[in-house]
Amino acid sequence: MTNPNPQSGSPDKEPASEAQAAQNALGNTERAEVATEPDRSVAKPGPEPEPRPSLGRLFLDNLWAANTFTVTLLSLVLAIVVGAVLMIISDPDVLSTYSYITSRPSDAINSSWTLVSEAYANLFKGSIFDPEAFSGWLNGANGWQAVLAPISETLTYAAPLVFTGLSVALAFRGGLFNIGAQGQATIGVIMAALAGFLLPLPPGLHLLVAVLAGALGGAIWGFIPGILKARAGAHEVINTIMLNYVATYFLTWLIVQNGVQDPNRTDAISKGVDSSAQLPRLLGDNLRVHAGILLAVLATWAVAWLLNRSTLGFELRAVGANPDAARTAGISVTRTYILIMVFAGILAGLGGSNMVLGSTASALTPLVVAQIGFDGILVALLGRVKPWGVLLAALLFGALQAGGNRMQSYSGISLELVTVLQALIVIFIAAPALVKAIFQLRAARAARLQTSLAKGW
Amino acid sequence: MEPGEIHALLGENGAGKSTLMNVLYGLYQPDEGEILVDGKPLKLKGPSDAIGAGIGMVHQHFMLVPVFTVTENIMLGAEQIRGGIAGFLDRRRARREVTEVSERYNLRVDPDAVIEDLPVGIQQRVEIVKALTRDVDLLILDEPTAVLTPQETEELLTVMRSLKAAGKSIVFITHKLGEVKAIADRITVIRRGKTVGTASPEASRDELAALMVGRNVRLTVDKTPATPGEPVLEVAGLVVDDDRQIRAVDGVDLTVRAGEVLGVAGVQGNGQTELIEAIMGLRPALAGTISLAGDRINGWKPKRVLRAGVGYVPEDRSVDGLIKEFSVAENLVLDIYDRPPFGAGLALKPDAIAASAKERIEQFDVRTSSADAAVGTLSGGNQQKVIVARELSRPLKLLIAAQPTRGVDVGSIEFIHSQVIRERDIGTAVLVVSSELDEVIGLADRIAVMYRGRIIGIVGPDTPREEIGLLMAGIGPDAAHDAIAAPAADKPGAATAVDKPAAADGGPASDAGSASEDEA
Numbered sequence: 001m002t003n004p005n006p007q008s009g010s011p012d013k014e015p016a017s018e019a020q021a022a023q024n025a026l027g028n029t030e031r032a033e034v035a036t037e038p039d040r041s042v043a044k045p046g047p048e049p050e051p052r053p054s055l056g057r058l059f060l061d062n063l064w065a066a067n068t069f070t071v072t073l074l075s076l077v078l079a080i081v082v083g084a085v086l087m088i089i090s091d092p093d094v095l096s097t098y099s100y101i102t103s104r105p106s107d108a109i110n111s112s113w114t115l116v117s118e119a120y121a122n123l124f125k126g127s128i129f130d131p132e133a134f135s136g137w138l139n140g141a142n143g144w145q146a147v148l149a150p151i152s153e154t155l156t157y158a159a160p161l162v163f164t165g166l167s168v169a170l171a172f173r174g175g176l177f178n179i180g181a182q183g184q185a186t187i188g189v190i191m192a193a194l195a196g197f198l199l200p201l202p203p204g205l206h207l208l209v210a211v212l213a214g215a216l217g218g219a220i221w222g223f224i225p226g227i228l229k230a231r232a233g234a235h236e237v238i239n240t241i242m243l244n245y246v247a248t249y250f251l252t253w254l255i256v257q258n259g260v261q262d263p264n265r266t267d268a269i270s271k272g273v274d275s276s277a278q279l280p281r282l283l284g285d286n287l288r289v290h291a292g293i294l295l296a297v298l299a300t301w302a303v304a305w306l307l308n309r310s311t312l313g314f315e316l317r318a319v320g321a322n323p324d325a326a327r328t329a330g331i332s333v334t335r336t337y338i339l340i341m342v343f344a345g346i347l348a349g350l351g352g353s354n355m356v357l358g359s360t361a362s363a364l365t366p367l368v369v370a371q372i373g374f375d376g377i378l379v380a381l382l383g384r385v386k387p388w389g390v391l392l393a394a395l396l397f398g399a400l401q402a403g404g405n406r407m408q409s410y411s412g413i414s415l416e417l418v419t420v421l422q423a424l425i426v427i428f429i430a431a432p433a434l435v436k437a438i439f440q441l442r443a444a445r446a447a448r449l450q451t452s453l454a455k456g457w
Numbered sequence: 458m459e460p461g462e463i464h465a466l467l468g469e470n471g472a473g474k475s476t477l478m479n480v481l482y483g484l485y486q487p488d489e490g491e492i493l494v495d496g497k498p499l500k501l502k503g504p505s506d507a508i509g510a511g512i513g514m515v516h517q518h519f520m521l522v523p524v525f526t527v528t529e530n531i532m533l534g535a536e537q538i539r540g541g542i543a544g545f546l547d548r549r550r551a552r553r554e555v556t557e558v559s560e561r562y563n564l565r566v567d568p569d570a571v572i573e574d575l576p577v578g579i580q581q582r583v584e585i586v587k588a589l590t591r592d593v594d595l596l597i598l599d600e601p602t603a604v605l606t607p608q609e610t611e612e613l614l615t616v617m618r619s620l621k622a623a624g625k626s627i628v629f630i631t632h633k634l635g636e637v638k639a640i641a642d643r644i645t646v647i648r649r650g651k652t653v654g655t656a657s658p659e660a661s662r663d664e665l666a667a668l669m670v671g672r673n674v675r676l677t678v679d680k681t682p683a684t685p686g687e688p689v690l691e692v693a694g695l696v697v698d699d700d701r702q703i704r705a706v707d708g709v710d711l712t713v714r715a716g717e718v719l720g721v722a723g724v725q726g727n728g729q730t731e732l733i734e735a736i737m738g739l740r741p742a743l744a745g746t747i748s749l750a751g752d753r754i755n756g757w758k759p760k761r762v763l764r765a766g767v768g769y770v771p772e773d774r775s776v777d778g779l780i781k782e783f784s785v786a787e788n789l790v791l792d793i794y795d796r797p798p799f800g801a802g803l804a805l806k807p808d809a810i811a812a813s814a815k816e817r818i819e820q821f822d823v824r825t826s827s828a829d830a831a832v833g834t835l836s837g838g839n840q841q842k843v844i845v846a847r848e849l850s851r852p853l854k855l856l857i858a859a860q861p862t863r864g865v866d867v868g869s870i871e872f873i874h875s876q877v878i879r880e881r882d883i884g885t886a887v888l889v890v891s892s893e894l895d896e897v898i899g900l901a902d903r904i905a906v907m908y909r910g911r912i913i914g915i916v917g918p919d920t921p922r923e924e925i926g927l928l929m930a931g932i933g934p935d936a937a938h939d940a941i942a943a944p945a946a947d948k949p950g951a952a953t954a955v956d957k958p959a960a961a962d963g964g965p966a967s968d969a970g971s972a973s974e975d976e977a
Contacts (some may be wrong), residue, residue, distance in 0.1 A: 326791075328737070329763075
């Protein structure tokens with residue numbers, strides 16, 4: 001097993017905790033083998049009574065148990081393969097060629113290949129790079145903006161996901177499952193929008209206040225389940241789910257209130273955020289990418305520092321890994337739980353701010369938050385609940401969404417396929433043994449277990 | 458293994474005893490080699506194969522369902538069914554079987570008792586009965602005495618003798634030398650996964666220990682008489698509830714002076730854990746006072762208690778003492794991470810943490826591949842050294858060590874004990890809680906015996922272990938004294954009559970008969 005945790009000087013350096021969590025998760029087979037390894041001069045303890053791990057903990061251990069990079073990559077490949085099968089099945093024209101596959105297999109193969117390759121090509125062109133736009137720019141047919149458009153779209157979709165992903169990841173590291181990023185983002189979006197169109201402030205300050213208002217909204221919505229958990233022992237999963245509903249319906253109600261609803265409209269849409277409170281666009285008005293992505297990178301760095309280089313992060317990780325030992329060592333577990341949820345709320349709230357202060361929307365609608373809170377859970381898991389991993393995962397999800405739009409309009413593949421792809425990736429990542437079994441990875445635990453069973457003694 | 462033989466498997470923690478036995482029981486698959494039963498190689502795919510081959514196992518940690526009755530637990534996995542397809546459980550037949558087996562081997566258990574209400578010793582008996590109802594010829598007992606009082610241990614040894622007489626073979630896994638010498642016919646010593654020798658029970662304790670550890674070890678704690686100073690910890694009338702809101706500590710008075718070791722002996726679950734947790738601020742004290750060097754510390758948060766100069770070695774290191782996922786270095790600063798030089802304001806100082814870790818790993822002889830290795834990868838003894846190193850490397854007024862050497866190999870025990878005594882000698886008050894009587898006797902200058910939430914007696918370290926054993930079983934000091942004196946007078950030289958090797962090393966050789974009567 002290779003160390004999934006390359007030693008680097010970045011603040012994301014996780015001092016051995018992953019490598020070791022992996023070792024824990026390897027379980028008894030590994031333990032028995034280690035005892036006979038000659039280079040382990042220190043004898044291993046016999047099978048100790050492991051405290052029964054919680055479901056979430058087990059899930060995380062499984063995430064870490066694998067060589068992260070390989071499994072992530074292979075999960076992507078698998079998801080793409082399954083996605084291809086789905087495309088073929090859902091296209092009646094292509095499917096019909098399979099009815100005579102024995103007589104003319106080339107028909108089925110060719111039509112499938114065309115469909116799938118074009119779809120994925122469009123996914124790529126819509127999210128990263130479009131060669132036609134590039135040659136068009138060289139010819140002078142279009143401007144440089146068209147070349148950067150895919151990237152711009154990807155970054156626009158990725159920015160809020162970075163925040164919600166960090167929110168979920170941070171809570172996870174502290175041993176809490178924050179399903180409430182959606183609700184926290186919703187309250188964040190409300191506060192940011194209200195500050196954006198109600199407060200008459202000068203440019204600059206107005207943006208700052210609006211962003212912070214979003215963070216405050218998220219913080220409040222994180223604090224509630226935090227204090228309920230700490231003081232009353234109420235489970236955060238249940239409370240955050242319930243608060244998601246409260247936030248969503250509060251938003252729906254608020255939009256149609258006097259002073260909030262756009263006076264010129266009868267449908268559910270609020271007034272627009274003043275331009276002085278909008279995040280500046282980075283590459284001119286034609287490209288949607290805005291300063292939110294910069295904030296996202298900054299937030300990633302901040303969370304990485306907080307987790308690994310701060311006393312607060314030490315407490316948080318200690319409480320997450322073993323609350324009993326943390327308490328015995330004098331760390332206030334209840335206080336830490338509250339702080340974790342407040343920080344998670346702030347991050348999700350910032351994600352919400354991005355949705356209304358950026359270029360995606362500039363007014364409140366019932367769907368203004370989209371699914372960023374729930375997608376944040378997937379992003380956090382895909383990013384192995386590590387800050388920089390979350391950033392990369394958010395970029396991937398952003399790319400899938402940006403590319404999915406193009407795939408839908410050019411290849412006629414439903415945008416839902418992208419959602420399916422995202423889910424498949426996470427499922428495969430959560431089941432490293434499955435991925436390894438499919439790809440017959442030699443070093444994999446699952447594989448070794450199988451061979452030893454097969455050869456018996 | 459011969460029929461009717463008790464074969465002791467001796468080895469340090471992590472030597473591979475349990476692994477070997479788990480292979481024998483079919484839980485693990487061997488990578489190489491084979492197991493021969495009656496000269497034929499045996500392939501075990503799981504415990505059911507092992508049971509089929511006549512191998513039964515009593516695990517170190519009981520595999521019982523606490524809310525089930527004895528009968529239900531015994532029938533579990535081999536449910537008797539009547540009524541054909543309807544598949545009703547035949548509790549009556551199972552119950553009859555349980556009664557029969559327990560009578561045949563003189564293992565008294567109430568088939569209708571619920572497991573969680575039974576004392577640990579009886580639970581273990583249930584495990585043995587469970588194995589016996591499966592018609593096994595070879596019984597594996599994995600560290601059976603780890604959780605027992607001296608009296609219960611003696612009873613277990615009696616049971617083992619009667620099983621032996623009935624022709625059953627027993628593999629007895631332990632790292633307690635006294636018991637091995639008392640009961641074993643043959644001793645195999647394992648070290649780091651290899652058989653390093655076989656010995657007869659006549660071998661001396663020192664020889665066996667040397668075989669186990671691979672070098673000579675001192676089994677007694679060298680120490681000079683204590684020079685007690687001012688009282689450091691004073692506990693008066695302390696009342697504490699456990700997690701189930703049941704009174705666990707019921708009016709305890711204790712004083713620990715600077716420069717002395719007060720040992721608290723007692724069978725586990727008599728309030729020792731709650732007493733210590735109350736002192737540490739981890740559990741509310743319902744009544745009474747706790748003062749540390751004159752300051753009343755009732756209601757202080759754990760952090761404040763720790764800051765006030767209390768070092769704490771919790772009894773369950775993997776739950777309360779260490780964060781397995783954290784590195785050795787991080788665990789070494791677990792309770793001082795926010796103090797200079799390790800933390801300044803909100804920032805941690807990784808360099809200072811690493812430097813101090815390196816120093817302490819050396820000073821306390823922690824065997825680890827590196828300071829960045831996760832603590833969970835270390836052996837039990839080295840994990841415990843990490844905790845001891847952490848607690849002893851700041852200036853202390855009071856050191857509380859609960860079960861400081863549980864599940865720790867002989868070599869590390871020696872080291873940890875010497876560190877505790879060293880701390881005492883520099884004037885720290887030390888409170889040691891242990892269910893290992895040998896440890897308490899070896900370390901303590903005074904011994905307080907706890908029974909059902911009360912201190913039932915405070916005695917000197919020279920008190921005979923039988924007397925302390927009776928105190929642990931709840932027999933008051935005077936009665937205990939008499940109980941010991943009487944049979945000794947009846948049977949002159951009782952100590953030598955019971956079992957020669959056991960008596961020679963002062964092992965748990967108390968009078969088996971009187972002990973089991975007391976237990977009942």
